[in-house]
Amino acid sequence: MSDCHAGPAALASTSVTGITSSAHKTIALVGPPNAGKTTLFNRLTGLRQKVANYPGVTVEYHAGRIHSPGGRVVDLIDLPGIYSLDPRSEDERVTRDLLRGEMAGVPRPDAVLLILDVTSLSRHLVVAAPVLALGLPTLVVLNMADDLRGRGGELKTEDLSQRLGVPVVLASAAKGEGLEPIFEFVDGTLAVPRPPESPFPILQTLPPVLNDVPQCRAWAARVSQGAWKAPQPSLWSRRLDALFLHPLAGPLVFALTLVAVFQAIFTGAAPLMDGVEGIIAGFGKWVAATLPQSAWRNLLTEGIIGGVGSVLVFLPQILLLFLFIGILEDSGYLARAALIADRTMVRFGLQGKSFIPLLSAYACAVPAIMATRTIEDKRDRIATILIAPFMTCSARLQVYALVIAAFIPERPVLGPLLGTRAAAMIGLYVLGFVAALLTARVLKSSILRSDGTPFLIELPSYRWPTLRSLGLRLYDRALVFLKRAGTIILAVSVGLWIIAHLPLTDGKPPQIRDSVAGAIGRTVEPLIQPLGFNWKIGIGLITSLAAREVIVGTLGTIYGIESEGEDTQGLGKALQKDLTPGGAVALLVFFAFAMQCMSTVAVVKRETGGWKWPAVQFGYMTGLAYVCAFAANRIVTAWLG
Amino acid sequence: MQLSSNSGLAHRATLLDLAPGEEATLLELDLPDEVAHRLMILGFVPGSTVAYARSAPGGDPRVYRVDGADVALRGETARQIRLNRQM
Numbered sequence: 001m002s003d004c005h006a007g008p009a010a011l012a013s014t015s016v017t018g019i020t021s022s023a024h025k026t027i028a029l030v031g032p033p034n035a036g037k038t039t040l041f042n043r044l045t046g047l048r049q050k051v052a053n054y055p056g057v058t059v060e061y062h063a064g065r066i067h068s069p070g071g072r073v074v075d076l077i078d079l080p081g082i083y084s085l086d087p088r089s090e091d092e093r094v095t096r097d098l099l100r101g102e103m104a105g106v107p108r109p110d111a112v113l114l115i116l117d118v119t120s121l122s123r124h125l126v127v128a129a130p131v132l133a134l135g136l137p138t139l140v141v142l143n144m145a146d147d148l149r150g151r152g153g154e155l156k157t158e159d160l161s162q163r164l165g166v167p168v169v170l171a172s173a174a175k176g177e178g179l180e181p182i183f184e185f186v187d188g189t190l191a192v193p194r195p196p197e198s199p200f201p202i203l204q205t206l207p208p209v210l211n212d213v214p215q216c217r218a219w220a221a222r223v224s225q226g227a228w229k230a231p232q233p234s235l236w237s238r239r240l241d242a243l244f245l246h247p248l249a250g251p252l253v254f255a256l257t258l259v260a261v262f263q264a265i266f267t268g269a270a271p272l273m274d275g276v277e278g279i280i281a282g283f284g285k286w287v288a289a290t291l292p293q294s295a296w297r298n299l300l301t302e303g304i305i306g307g308v309g310s311v312l313v314f315l316p317q318i319l320l321l322f323l324f325i326g327i328l329e330d331s332g333y334l335a336r337a338a339l340i341a342d343r344t345m346v347r348f349g350l351q352g353k354s355f356i357p358l359l360s361a362y363a364c365a366v367p368a369i370m371a372t373r374t375i376e377d378k379r380d381r382i383a384t385i386l387i388a389p390f391m392t393c394s395a396r397l398q399v400y401a402l403v404i405a406a407f408i409p410e411r412p413v414l415g416p417l418l419g420t421r422a423a424a425m426i427g428l429y430v431l432g433f434v435a436a437l438l439t440a441r442v443l444k445s446s447i448l449r450s451d452g453t454p455f456l457i458e459l460p461s462y463r464w465p466t467l468r469s470l471g472l473r474l475y476d477r478a479l480v481f482l483k484r485a486g487t488i489i490l491a492v493s494v495g496l497w498i499i500a501h502l503p504l505t506d507g508k509p510p511q512i513r514d515s516v517a518g519a520i521g522r523t524v525e526p527l528i529q530p531l532g533f534n535w536k537i538g539i540g541l542i543t544s545l546a547a548r549e550v551i552v553g554t555l556g557t558i559y560g561i562e563s564e565g566e567d568t569q570g571l572g573k574a575l576q577k578d579l580t581p582g583g584a585v586a587l588l589v590f591f592a593f594a595m596q597c598m599s600t601v602a603v604v605k606r607e608t609g610g611w612k613w614p615a616v617q618f619g620y621m622t623g624l625a626y627v628c629a630f631a632a633n634r635i636v637t638a639w640l641g
Numbered sequence: 642m643q644l645s646s647n648s649g650l651a652h653r654a655t656l657l658d659l660a661p662g663e664e665a666t667l668l669e670l671d672l673p674d675e676v677a678h679r680l681m682i683l684g685f686v687p688g689s690t691v692a693y694a695r696s697a698p699g700g701d702p703r704v705y706r707v708d709g710a711d712v713a714l715r716g717e718t719a720r721q722i723r724l725n726r727q728m
Contacts, residue, residue: 213681459711
């Protein structure tokens with residue numbers, strides 16, 4: 001990434017375009033949102049990618065490697081989706097600075113892959129004008145060629161290429177069609193379409209004011225005239241919208257989708273989770289039987305297998321959740337769901353742009369908080385950052401699943417469609433969402449009052465999600481999950497196991513109750529007893545300050561030590577002895593509200609530029625969690641009588 | 642429909658006046674620069690043809706069809722987009 005000496009000027013006189021030197025080069029992938037940028041990126045780089053941050057700014061980018069058939073290896077960087085190079089949002093500023101080589105510490109890319117949706121060419125060409133004006137070697141990839149054909153549109157690639165003065169390829173990233181010229185571009189063997197005396201030298205035909213939209217549109221119309229025939233509107237999309245946005249059927253489908261997803265997460269994942277649990281238990285027994293009796297063996301079986309293993313059990317459930325999120329997003333349904341939800345959002349003073357970050361907070365609050373930088377209004381942005389951690393993230397899912405499965409018997413609620421456990425899970429998701437909305441309401445009518453910017457959302461055509469893109473998403477998530485299990489959860493499990501065995505008396509570890517860990521738990525016990533928690537839960541609450549799901553690993557370690565190599569009962573069964581039903585509900589409520597996540601605190605501090613907002617947020621969420629858990633314990637205990 | 646306005650535009654129809662399926666030519670966007678810019682990038686350029694497709698359940702936001710794309714906006718925004726058509 002360090003060498004960037006071959007500027008565009010060196011390439012102007014050659015007859016081929018792309019990367020001309022054999023040194024290690026960088027290509028930037030640029031395009032508007034919904035043009036299929038990520039699909040193309042995944043297609044070109046496969047699994048050879050990583051997520052990184054630019055120095056000094058918060059914008060995240062994906063970088064990957066392309067290995068071309070010609071033997072070239074180049075870095076491909078996926079820039080944020082942009083509608084123009086006007087620095088109106090941080091995404092646009094970063095893209096512009098990077099393409100101009102004005103970003104400190106990041107070399108200017110050697111070439112640009114500009115991806116546009118060919119079914120929306122008249123709009124997407126507006127992005128092309130300022131990108132082409134940069135003068136970098138550029139290949140225009142017109143994506144969704146299959147869609148264009150299917151809907152009766154046409155494109156004369158040669159004509160458009162002549163007029164733009166850069167090579168143009170028609171491709172389908174989803175189907176993997178038409179990608180060969182991209183590799184030729186990488187290899188530097190793709191012919192330049194334009195003779196020097198081209199009748200349409202790009203720099204002369206470009207609109208004089210590149211940020212004037214009507215001028216750019218007029219230019220786009222001139223350039224595409226006769227070369228592009230707009231496709232017919234997608235009839236399928238219209239038919240599906242007639243159903244999904246129908247006054248009655250729309251909300252019904254919305255609710256049924258939600259119910260089906262949660263029911264599937266519970267019932268569908270159960271056999272897989274039992275399988276994983278069986279493998280881990282079997283492995284633990286094998287280790288216990290194979291290794292000689294020693295402190296190391298106990299650390300391995302009780303600390304590591306007990307702690308990390310209890311968390312690994314939830315991998316199938318997490319992946320199933322991400323599979324459903326992926327299907328909803330890739331198919332285009334999520335944009336419609338945003339539309340249905342908008343009326344509710346308005347009542348609470350939130351704007352449409354808050355919706356997408358809040359949706360992604362169902363996966364994890366950290367990327368959600370970074371996604372709020374698309375919100376121009378500072379007050380709206382802070383309000384969204386403050387409420388995002390209330391959305392039920394996938395770490396909470398593990399805690400909920402454990403406690404619900406241990407305390408709520410499975411019974412049908414709506415016949416076979418919805419069981420009590422899925423209903424309880426939906427209830428907790430709703431609880432977090434309601435807390436987020438009410439908090440937003442309070443913030444927006446007091447310290448963060450502002451005139452909202454309007455809700456604008458483009459509804460993409462419906463598409464079949466591809467197995468490839470869903471597979472990549474799951475692979476990505478599985479890696480993140482395993483990385484956490486292998487680092488933070490492993491570290492806490494080992495640390496906890498050690499302090500649970502200290503102090504040694506006559507070389508023998510104490511009862512866990514009398515250990516250092518037990519002493520810490522018993523110190524906080526008076527504070528959490530009103531919520532129905534004992535000292536073991538107390539240890540879990542302390543360790544889960546690092547990350548919520550750590551409590552699962554912690555309880556796994558504690559019960560592992562207690563059972564001392566005897567047949568380890570399920571974590572859920574062990575938990576039943578330590579929590580009353582009131583305490584179990586209180587624990588769920590506590591986790592729904594509390595901000596137990598160091599990564600979130602760190603990202604809020606970085607995004608808001610100080611400790612003020614993360615401190616306010618942590619205090620508010622923990623206070624709310626305590627009060628509501630206390631009330632929940634009292635109410636449930638009194639009710640069960 | 643601000644009767645107090647002294648420009649002749651006050652009696653112009655807005656996007657909000659379109660019936661489902663009806664289309665008209667866009668005249669101007671009476672919105673802050675930031676919003677107008679974003680709308681224009683999505684295709685709401687003066688002179689373009691806009692059709693009202695449908696509303697979300699509950700009547701708002703509304704889906705408009707412009708330049709082959711479906712774009713949803715709230716009634717409060719649609720009210721500020723004037724059409725080249727008298728009421």
